[in-house]
Amino acid sequence: MERNLTMIALFAALIAALGLIPKFTLGFGVPITAQTLGVMLCGTVLGAWRGGLAALLFVGLVALGLPLLAGGRGGLGVFASPTVGFLVGFPIGAFVTGFIMDQWRSAPVGLAAGVASVIGGTLVVYVFGIFGMMMTLNKTVVEATLLVQAFIPGDLIKAVLAGFITSGLAKARPASLLSRA
Secondary structure (H helix, E strand, O other): OOHHHHHHHHHHHHHHHHOOOOOEEEEEEEEEEEEEEEHHHEEEEEEEEHHHHHHHHHHHHOOOOOOOEOOOOOOOHHHHOOOHHHHHHHHHHHHHHHHHHHHOOOHHHHHHHHHHHHHHHHHHHHHHHHHHHHHOOOOOOOHHHHHHHHHHHHHHHHHHHHHHHHHHHHHHHHHHHHHOO
Protein backbone atom coordinates (compact mmCIF):
# COMPACT_ATOMS: atom_id res chain seq x y z
CA MET A 1 0.00 0.00 0.00
CA GLU A 2 2.76 2.48 0.94
CA ARG A 3 4.71 1.63 -2.20
CA ASN A 4 1.63 2.22 -4.35
CA LEU A 5 0.97 5.62 -2.77
CA THR A 6 4.60 6.59 -3.18
CA MET A 7 4.66 5.58 -6.84
CA ILE A 8 1.38 7.40 -7.56
CA ALA A 9 2.74 10.60 -5.98
CA LEU A 10 6.10 10.19 -7.73
CA PHE A 11 4.51 9.86 -11.15
CA ALA A 12 2.18 12.82 -10.53
CA ALA A 13 5.35 14.76 -9.77
CA LEU A 14 6.93 13.43 -12.98
CA ILE A 15 4.04 14.84 -15.04
CA ALA A 16 4.51 18.18 -13.25
CA ALA A 17 8.29 18.14 -13.80
CA LEU A 18 7.83 17.51 -17.50
CA GLY A 19 5.82 20.73 -17.60
CA LEU A 20 9.01 22.63 -16.76
CA ILE A 21 10.40 21.88 -20.20
CA PRO A 22 9.74 25.07 -22.18
CA LYS A 23 6.43 24.98 -23.99
CA PHE A 24 5.57 26.11 -27.48
CA THR A 25 2.03 27.48 -27.72
CA LEU A 26 0.17 27.20 -30.99
CA GLY A 27 -1.99 30.03 -32.31
CA PHE A 28 -5.23 28.58 -30.92
CA GLY A 29 -4.03 28.45 -27.32
CA VAL A 30 -2.96 24.82 -26.83
CA PRO A 31 0.72 24.33 -25.93
CA ILE A 32 3.02 21.54 -27.04
CA THR A 33 4.54 20.12 -23.84
CA ALA A 34 6.32 17.00 -22.60
CA GLN A 35 3.61 16.30 -20.01
CA THR A 36 1.85 13.71 -22.15
CA LEU A 37 5.05 11.64 -21.98
CA GLY A 38 4.49 11.55 -18.22
CA VAL A 39 0.91 10.41 -18.74
CA MET A 40 2.14 7.62 -21.03
CA LEU A 41 4.76 6.53 -18.50
CA CYS A 42 2.14 6.49 -15.73
CA GLY A 43 0.30 3.78 -17.62
CA THR A 44 3.27 1.83 -18.97
CA VAL A 45 5.11 1.67 -15.65
CA LEU A 46 2.37 1.78 -13.00
CA GLY A 47 -0.43 -0.07 -14.79
CA ALA A 48 -4.05 0.94 -15.26
CA TRP A 49 -5.29 1.86 -11.79
CA ARG A 50 -2.12 3.30 -10.29
CA GLY A 51 -1.30 5.15 -13.53
CA GLY A 52 -4.81 6.59 -13.77
CA LEU A 53 -4.68 7.65 -10.12
CA ALA A 54 -1.30 9.34 -10.61
CA ALA A 55 -2.66 11.39 -13.52
CA LEU A 56 -5.87 12.10 -11.56
CA LEU A 57 -3.78 13.34 -8.61
CA PHE A 58 -1.95 15.67 -11.00
CA VAL A 59 -5.25 17.02 -12.39
CA GLY A 60 -6.58 17.48 -8.85
CA LEU A 61 -3.50 19.46 -7.82
CA VAL A 62 -3.90 21.66 -10.90
CA ALA A 63 -7.57 22.22 -9.99
CA LEU A 64 -6.51 23.27 -6.49
CA GLY A 65 -4.43 26.03 -8.04
CA LEU A 66 -0.93 24.61 -8.11
CA PRO A 67 0.85 26.01 -11.19
CA LEU A 68 1.88 22.59 -12.53
CA LEU A 69 0.90 22.92 -16.17
CA ALA A 70 3.40 24.10 -18.76
CA GLY A 71 3.94 27.81 -18.42
CA GLY A 72 3.03 27.76 -14.72
CA ARG A 73 -0.71 27.54 -15.23
CA GLY A 74 -3.08 26.09 -12.68
CA GLY A 75 -6.41 26.70 -10.97
CA LEU A 76 -9.99 26.34 -12.08
CA GLY A 77 -9.47 28.73 -14.99
CA VAL A 78 -7.64 26.06 -16.99
CA PHE A 79 -10.89 24.09 -17.02
CA ALA A 80 -12.41 26.86 -19.14
CA SER A 81 -9.52 27.02 -21.61
CA PRO A 82 -8.95 25.15 -24.89
CA THR A 83 -6.69 22.70 -23.02
CA VAL A 84 -9.48 21.41 -20.75
CA GLY A 85 -10.15 18.29 -22.79
CA PHE A 86 -6.51 17.25 -22.83
CA LEU A 87 -6.25 17.78 -19.07
CA VAL A 88 -9.44 15.80 -18.36
CA GLY A 89 -8.18 13.09 -20.72
CA PHE A 90 -4.90 12.59 -18.81
CA PRO A 91 -6.24 10.14 -16.18
CA ILE A 92 -8.30 8.17 -18.71
CA GLY A 93 -5.39 8.06 -21.14
CA ALA A 94 -3.05 6.79 -18.41
CA PHE A 95 -5.63 4.19 -17.39
CA VAL A 96 -6.09 2.93 -20.95
CA THR A 97 -2.32 2.85 -21.50
CA GLY A 98 -1.89 0.78 -18.35
CA PHE A 99 -4.82 -1.47 -19.21
CA ILE A 100 -3.24 -2.33 -22.56
CA MET A 101 0.07 -3.05 -20.81
CA ASP A 102 -1.73 -5.24 -18.27
CA GLN A 103 -3.54 -7.20 -20.98
CA TRP A 104 -0.79 -7.51 -23.59
CA ARG A 105 1.76 -9.43 -21.54
CA SER A 106 2.78 -11.71 -24.44
CA ALA A 107 4.35 -8.82 -26.38
CA PRO A 108 7.86 -7.50 -25.71
CA VAL A 109 7.74 -4.71 -23.12
CA GLY A 110 8.99 -1.97 -25.43
CA LEU A 111 6.52 -2.81 -28.19
CA ALA A 112 3.61 -3.10 -25.78
CA ALA A 113 4.55 0.20 -24.13
CA GLY A 114 4.88 2.00 -27.46
CA VAL A 115 1.56 0.74 -28.81
CA ALA A 116 -0.20 1.32 -25.48
CA SER A 117 1.18 4.88 -25.44
CA VAL A 118 -0.10 5.60 -28.94
CA ILE A 119 -3.57 4.27 -28.11
CA GLY A 120 -4.01 5.48 -24.53
CA GLY A 121 -1.58 8.35 -24.19
CA THR A 122 -2.27 9.84 -27.59
CA LEU A 123 -5.53 8.65 -29.15
CA VAL A 124 -7.62 8.66 -25.97
CA VAL A 125 -6.20 12.00 -24.80
CA TYR A 126 -6.85 13.47 -28.27
CA VAL A 127 -10.51 12.40 -28.19
CA PHE A 128 -10.97 14.39 -24.99
CA GLY A 129 -8.82 17.24 -26.31
CA ILE A 130 -10.85 17.51 -29.51
CA PHE A 131 -14.08 17.57 -27.53
CA GLY A 132 -12.69 20.28 -25.22
CA MET A 133 -11.63 22.39 -28.18
CA MET A 134 -15.06 21.97 -29.76
CA MET A 135 -16.68 23.29 -26.59
CA THR A 136 -14.31 26.16 -25.77
CA LEU A 137 -13.48 27.34 -29.29
CA ASN A 138 -16.93 26.69 -30.80
CA LYS A 139 -15.46 24.43 -33.51
CA THR A 140 -16.95 21.50 -35.38
CA VAL A 141 -15.46 18.05 -34.85
CA VAL A 142 -13.66 18.33 -38.20
CA GLU A 143 -12.24 21.78 -37.39
CA ALA A 144 -11.07 20.69 -33.94
CA THR A 145 -9.55 17.51 -35.37
CA LEU A 146 -7.62 19.54 -37.92
CA LEU A 147 -6.29 21.75 -35.11
CA VAL A 148 -4.74 18.80 -33.25
CA GLN A 149 -2.84 17.55 -36.31
CA ALA A 150 0.10 19.73 -35.32
CA PHE A 151 0.55 17.61 -32.17
CA ILE A 152 0.65 14.18 -33.85
CA PRO A 153 4.38 13.97 -34.79
CA GLY A 154 5.55 15.07 -31.34
CA ASP A 155 3.18 12.71 -29.54
CA LEU A 156 4.28 9.79 -31.71
CA ILE A 157 7.89 10.58 -30.77
CA LYS A 158 6.83 10.66 -27.09
CA ALA A 159 5.14 7.25 -27.51
CA VAL A 160 8.34 5.78 -28.95
CA LEU A 161 10.31 7.33 -26.07
CA ALA A 162 7.84 5.83 -23.58
CA GLY A 163 8.44 2.43 -25.19
CA PHE A 164 12.22 2.76 -24.92
CA ILE A 165 12.13 4.13 -21.36
CA THR A 166 9.74 1.40 -20.19
CA SER A 167 11.81 -1.30 -21.91
CA GLY A 168 15.01 0.03 -20.32
CA LEU A 169 13.36 0.14 -16.92
CA ALA A 170 12.11 -3.43 -17.36
CA LYS A 171 15.66 -4.59 -18.12
CA ALA A 172 17.36 -2.60 -15.36
CA ARG A 173 14.78 -3.05 -12.60
CA PRO A 174 12.09 -5.57 -13.60
CA ALA A 175 10.32 -5.38 -10.22
CA SER A 176 9.70 -1.64 -10.68
CA LEU A 177 7.49 -2.23 -13.72
CA LEU A 178 4.21 -2.50 -11.84
CA SER A 179 2.19 -2.78 -15.06
CA ARG A 180 3.66 -6.25 -15.54
CA ALA A 181 3.65 -7.34 -11.88
